[in-house]
Amino acid sequence: MNYYPSAIQNLIKRLGRLPGIGEKSAERLAMHILRSPRNEAEQLARAILDMKDNIRLCAICFGLSEGETCSLCADSRRNPGIVCVVEQPADMISMERSGAFFGRYHILQGVLSPLDGIGPDNIRIRELMSRIESGGIGEVVIATSTSVEGEATAAYLHDMLQSTGVKITRIASGVPMGGDLKYVDQATLKKAMDTRHEF
Numbered sequence: 001m002n003y004y005p006s007a008i009q010n011l012i013k014r015l016g017r018l019p020g021i022g023e024k025s026a027e028r029l030a031m032h033i034l035r036s037p038r039n040e041a042e043q044l045a046r047a048i049l050d051m052k053d054n055i056r057l058c059a060i061c062f063g064l065s066e067g068e069t070c071s072l073c074a075d076s077r078r079n080p081g082i083v084c085v086v087e088q089p090a091d092m093i094s095m096e097r098s099g100a101f102f103g104r105y106h107i108l109q110g111v112l113s114p115l116d117g118i119g120p121d122n123i124r125i126r127e128l129m130s131r132i133e134s135g136g137i138g139e140v141v142i143a144t145s146t147s148v149e150g151e152a153t154a155a156y157l158h159d160m161l162q163s164t165g166v167k168i169t170r171i172a173s174g175v176p177m178g179g180d181l182k183y184v185d186q187a188t189l190k191k192a193m194d195t196r197h198e199f
Contacts, residue, residue: 062107079103084141111149139167
């Protein structure tokens with residue numbers, strides 16, 4: 001039996017649909033919103049609606065943008081000849097936070113996953129090929145994850161890009177900085193050993 005009034009039950013149910021939010025977390029969030037001043041709840045509601053109304057995909061890289069093109073694609077200081085291919089906008093943000101890349105991006109909006117019915121036509125591979133065919137791109141850095149789907153997507157992209165003449169690179173993977181070998185999984189260790197380089 002649920003002892004909460006229906007309005008609270010409804011909010012808990014909605015919050016519980018968010019990724020990573022279980023029933024207990026949804027309940028805590030709902031109680032926090034209930035205790036908050038009305039103007040905070042209104043600001044939260046407005047921020048959600050503002051995001052839904054104003055955020056779209058960049059026409060060039062398919063990252064998140066408030067305009068036709070995102071700030072990174074519009075930045076003339078970035079190298080347009082190098083494109084880093086990532087799975088999702090969050091991956092692009094992680095790459096940017098590292099401060100290690102100064103080219104442009106291409107967000108696939110997913111990975112190949114035949115078991116889930118996601119093939120090449122369901123992610124932004126065709127658009128990547130069009131960008132390359134337009135000219136001006138000399139290198140494509142494939143930065144998909146090392147999951148089975150990420151590796152399959154990287155292999156597919158490699159095969160597709162071979163005929164274009166662009167340089168194809170893959171970000172390195174292996175033991176993390178500060179990582180203790182006894183805690184690193186076997187697949188990661190194997191990858192690190194396979195991609196070792198001269199010291």
